[in-house]
Amino acid sequence: MLEKLDTIPWNELQHAYGSAADIPDNIRDLMSSDKEIRKKALSTLYSNIFHQGTRYNATPYAIPFLFELIANENTEDRHKLIYYVIHLGLGYEYSYLLEGINPSQINAELKDAHENMSEEEIQNNEDYGYSYLALLDCYNFVEDRIPILQKIIENTPKNDNHKDRKLINAAIYALSWFAEKGQESIELIKNQIPVLKHETDIANCILAIGLLSKNTKPKVDISFLEYYLDSQSLLLQTSAAISLITSPLTNQILEILIQAITSDEELKKISEIPFNEGNINGYASEILSNYTQTKKEEQKTLIALSQTIGKMNTYQAIGTTSSILTILNKNRTIPIKDTHINDLKENEIIALKAIANSKGWGVGDMIFTNFSSLMRQAGLPDSKQKLLDYLGGNDDLR
Template identity: 25%
Template sequence: MINSEHGLLEGLHEVDWAELGHAYGRAQDVPGQLTALCGQDEAAREGALRSLFGNIFHQGTRYSASPYAVPFLARIALAGPRPVRDGALRLLTRLAIDWHDEYDLPRGIDIKAWRAAAAELTMDEALAWYDEQMAAEPDEERRHRIREIRAEWAAGRLMDSRASALLSYDAVRTELPGLLALLDDPDPVIRTGAAYLSAWFPEEAATVLPRLLDRLRVENSVTVTATAMVAAGLLGDITLTSRLSPHLDATEPLIRWAAATALARIGSADDSTGLGTDLTGHVIAELAAAAADAPKPDIDYNEGDIPGYISRSLLSLADHDRETVLCGVADCLTLMPDNHTDSTAKTALAVAFAEPFHDGLPPFTELTEGQQRLLRALVKAGPWGAYGKKFEEDLGSLRLPDTRAALRVYVGLSNDGHDDRTRCIWG
């Protein structure tokens, strides 16, 4: 039996968990959950992992107990019972970045901006704000509740969400050098998880990138290769171009997608020469082809929504070949989950129709092919009626038909109200 005697949980009871908090109050239950992760009871392990996801990482929020759990989870990921190592690694990733891997793509984590935002609210400012609220609140019951929350802040059990998230991020960053050993783990699932985790620490790029590139030289798993290549692109710069560009001609479609994704990020992030005209064109062509041709991947980036990731990468290169980009994005839109189409639709519309039609809406046939295909895709997959009808407002501001029925008529589809969204080949 693997337990604290083997070092996984050494120091667990030296932490004053009762003085720490999580989503449901004080964190006295965390030691028992971490201990259960290391036990032999499969049901208990699964329950403990679910509990930890729910209390120290609750809907993306990190708490004062969260960073204290990180060293133990790192040891479990490295040497715990095989059935829970992947779960521990996934929890470490979420504790570090929550869903930045969705909304910070395709550029990756902007850690400088995150640190600046976290520093905006000091403890003294927070406590002063609660003092003001108590002084202005006439209801004793509400004032008592504010007093309790202030006490939690003063004790360090609550803090600004950006700051508390950053503490967990930095706790995982501290463990990252040791966790990089998992890039060489015999289990490809663990290697994939380690490559994915490593993608989000640009301050550690000098350490992480050589390990990722070493992995690419010897890796035989398509999924691990693709994950590591995208990670290298998120951390690297233009100097990696010659290392990654040969993979654009790989046999496996998923590896071609990963190479194009990595190079798109590198090229769009470069402030000087970029990738060059020919290579940029190759990257755009591979990304545009990937939406229709790539197989269903077992990839975590963008919550597994690879068409959504492709669209973001394409749009970052729109200045180089607007028409091919728009056609590729149109293909992606009908394959994406409904909740991911909003930002893509907004950005794509801005690219396709940089200026509103001041002289009236032209006939549909006078639009470019990219504009036509985008509008047809938006009829099928636009975020209609969502987010306070902002999508409809975006259409209206461009002098385009701003209802689904009107847009269907404009693009030449019958207005029968039928939802003809294409079946997602990725999901």
């Protein structure tokens, strides 16, 4: 294993800190029997060839060797390596959560970005080890190795073993982003459902099928998921509703997602489900806010989001706030940032008050800058007190 690792001219490649000559040792350390060495190696790889989401010309060269480790049953923490190669292939995949990834589109966009650069821009990027062609290689190198993950799903025992479950869930999650092999992946995932023993594992399959189906060509019939819309489990109902959502909305899917948003059932953090980091409540909020069309749907969703944001912690509140702002800015002749306080409707004021009184602003004296930035981008007051003052009638405090 890793026999060809030293054949790569790593010292001629770059990562965030310069020469990539240290990458072979980082990758070999992932095979260590010492848990702390493995942990440090993966942390180092996250910081050098995936530095804050940036990928470099060394990044694609690491991918085949990481898959060698993933394919080997004796490798520890294989599920962690699967999540890592997803990041290497896609960047931060969460930005694609609503509609998945269109393979031809992502390839075309990266090629166009490269072709539209001047020679000076290309050289400047290369000086820092960055190129759009490297990003294209990252995507394609992971996509080419999807059969390895399919084989893992087929061959790993379906039981109560936590290690096996984590591995299968990670592999299924990975498949959901690569639609080139969507037909066979959907069939494979579908066939796992009857033998899975845990509700969260089934929900993970349902969400993967739904996301993968959005970009699989020719289209795959996933109507078999409708069975779960009538489940006694809100988690399975919600997962099916997210996967089957269409525009216009059906009333059943609308009602299920509203229930998911407002329910006291714990859907905000399900660690076994990787989609949206296990925040299924937030996933339901985001997808519903983007799919509402009629005023009735928007109002119903806005009320639900306004009710639930008060139950959110600081991190969760930013997603719900984003969903509220999506609806507030829908179908407006004048954007909300340009709307006078006196021209806001009652349900819009209620929603903004809910945001003002949420925990999204931070904890104690610590300000959550991402939340303030989100409000500022929406053209709204970027502090709790300013927003409360604005809602009190002072329109100059934006």
